[in-house]
Amino acid sequence: MSTTLSKPAASDSVTRYTIQAIDQMKSMDSGRDPDLLRAILKPKCEITLEVPLRRDDGKFVSFQGYRVQHNDARGPYKGGLRFHPAVDIHEARILAHLMSLKTAVVNIPFGGSKGGIAVDPKQLTLRELERLTRTFTSMLGDNIGPLVDIPAPDVNTNAQIMAWIVDEYAKKHGHSYGVVTGKPLELGGSLGRDEATGRGVMIAVREAAAEKKMNLKGARVLFQGFGNVSSFGARLIEQELGAKVVGVSSSQGAIYNKNGFDLSGAEAYYRKNKGLKGFAGVEWMTNDELLVQECDVLIPGALENAITMSNAGKIKASIVVEAANDCTEAEADAVLKERGIFVIPDILANAGGVVVSYFEWVQNFSSHYWEIARVRSELERTMVAAYNQVSSTAKERQLSMRMGAYTVAIERIVRAMALRGM
Numbered sequence: 525m526s527t528t529l530s531k532p533a534a535s536d537s538v539t540r541y542t543i544q545a546i547d548q549m550k551s552m553d554s555g556r557d558p559d560l561l562r563a564i565l566k567p568k569c570e571i572t573l574e575v576p577l578r579r580d581d582g583k584f585v586s587f588q589g590y591r592v593q594h595n596d597a598r599g600p601y602k603g604g605l606r607f608h609p610a611v612d613i614h615e616a617r618i619l620a621h622l623m624s625l626k627t628a629v630v631n632i633p634f635g636g637s638k639g640g641i642a643v644d645p646k647q648l649t650l651r652e653l654e655r656l657t658r659t660f661t662s663m664l665g666d667n668i669g670p671l672v673d674i675p676a677p678d679v680n681t682n683a684q685i686m687a688w689i690v691d692e693y694a695k696k697h698g699h700s701y702g703v704v705t706g707k708p709l710e711l712g713g714s715l716g717r718d719e720a721t722g723r724g725v726m727i728a729v730r731e732a733a734a735e736k737k738m739n740l741k742g743a744r745v746l747f748q749g750f751g752n753v754s755s756f757g758a759r760l761i762e763q764e765l766g767a768k769v770v771g772v773s774s775s776q777g778a779i780y781n782k783n784g785f786d787l788s789g790a791e792a793y794y795r796k797n798k799g800l801k802g803f804a805g806v807e808w809m810t811n812d813e814l815l816v817q818e819c820d821v822l823i824p825g826a827l828e829n830a831i832t833m834s835n836a837g838k839i840k841a842s843i844v845v846e847a848a849n850d851c852t853e854a855e856a857d858a859v860l861k862e863r864g865i866f867v868i869p870d871i872l873a874n875a876g877g878v879v880v881s882y883f884e885w886v887q888n889f890s891s892h893y894w895e896i897a898r899v900r901s902e903l904e905r906t907m908v909a910a911y912n913q914v915s916s917t918a919k920e921r922q923l924s925m926r927m928g929a930y931t932v933a934i935e936r937i938v939r940a941m942a943l944r945g946m
Contacts, residue, residue: 536618537829539565540854542625545930552921560938563946564624567617569593573663575641577656580649588612589660591639593673594620597940599633600671602878604678605685606640616640622849623878626871628933630910632882637673645680657685661692668693670702670888676881677706687711702888705881714884716899717877722756723900724876725847727907728868729821730765732843735915736866738820744782746771746819746841748811749826750794753847753874757825758787771814773826774799778814779806815839824851825874831856839865846870861924869926871933872914879906 546561573589590613593601603623616638624636641660645653661668668675677686686704690711693703701712709715716723733740745761747754750772758769768784776799779790785806793803801808815822815830816838824830825847831839836859844860845868846852852860852867860867880903887893894902918928 536614536850537852537854537857538618538622538625538850541857541926541930542621542934544854545927545934548921548923548927549931549934557938557942560941560946561934563941564595564934564937565621567592567594567620568596569667570613570617571639571664571667572613573660575656575660575663577648577652577659579652587656588642589640589663590616590642591664591667591673592616592620592637593667594636594638595624595937595941596635597937597944597946598628598635600635600669601637601673602627602634602881603637603639603673603675605675605681606638606679607643607645607681607685608640608679609642609644611640611642619849622871624937625930625933626875626878627882628936629871629914629929630875630879630906631913631936632879632906634674634878634882637675638678639675640678640681653685654688657688658692661689662696665696668703669697670700670885674702674881674885675704676878682706683708683713700888702885705884707884712884712888712893714880714887714899715894715896716903717880717884718752719756719760720880720899720903721753721847721874721877722758723760723903724879724907725753725757725823725825725845725873726760726764727876727904728845728873728911729761729767729823729843731908731911731915732845732866732868733765733821736843738842741766743767743820744770744784744818745821745823746780746814746817747847748773748778748815748822748824748830749848750774750790750800751826753877754823754825755791757823757847759791762787767821770819771817772800773811773814775826777801778809778811779803780809780814780817781806782818821845823847827851829853831860833859836860837863839863841865844868845873847874849874857924857926867924867926869929872910872925872929875910876903876907879903 571591575589619638627634707713771780822841828850831852836856914928
């Protein structure tokens, strides 16, 4: 295992937005310590592992594993684990940085981390996947824990994988459900965690529409994506806000109908056919084509860098709510701003998941578990307070909502660093 300190590449959008916010903050207040402000760009720790696996047929293979711990000034590191062939240290740096900002903007006492294994879990048997997960957990050792770094499900990981981590961690450290979040309910998981990110997106849409004086009754909402976040978000936006979903997509392509369609029917068709192509009463198109269709609210909820210079000038929505991480390139964000499109950034819009993960962590420590009504009420309170703080900061300082969110997050992190004497 190697542990190093390094600076993330400045080419990714998250780092560029951070630098932009820091520069604006320095220009407005010369009393801030510029060195401390820029220290937020650097991850505190990077862990690279060679994770061995004995396959069921006896063959020995190994996979690269990573964990980047960005900043823990405000509390233990927090972030997901991905099992995907494209996982690498650069991606982990970007997403760990983003998690530090996300936890700060919604004011929960965590820092940011991210990691995973560069593996295609579909190529492993269930027994192989369990062995790989347990070996990775054992190798991470004291680098994770309920007061150190708390992993959670992400791409291609789920509650079962979290359960294996709980069990493996307990062998050396004693029983502690709080080592991960996103667990099965039987092992200390929280009610409402599955819907949390989608519910947070719905709240962000509602608050943004109220601020821009948009009537959501019958408003056309378009989702890029149809996974956990988008499926819950779409359902809640129709049921609780009265809007109509006019488009959703999968990795194979997208469906669109400017007048809306049967969302529950599309969900059932998707589950049965493992895709959306062939669903009746809609147009079939590519994901790129979907992004530029007529709508009132656009919610990119699937791919990183979905909004680029090639499509930013063609987007027809009045409001964009980022349900996916790092989904707008920095240059494209400037185009959206110039066109007067109101953007709710990812570090605010999709923070519902980590908020309810925090609730799960709190419940694990108290061994007292909440009813679903309390989870939803506390999520509502937290998300609305965060939205209002970002909005007021943006208006007071004449910033975009993105720069308002980054300013709120960075100021909270830097204050914590200064108070702790970092």
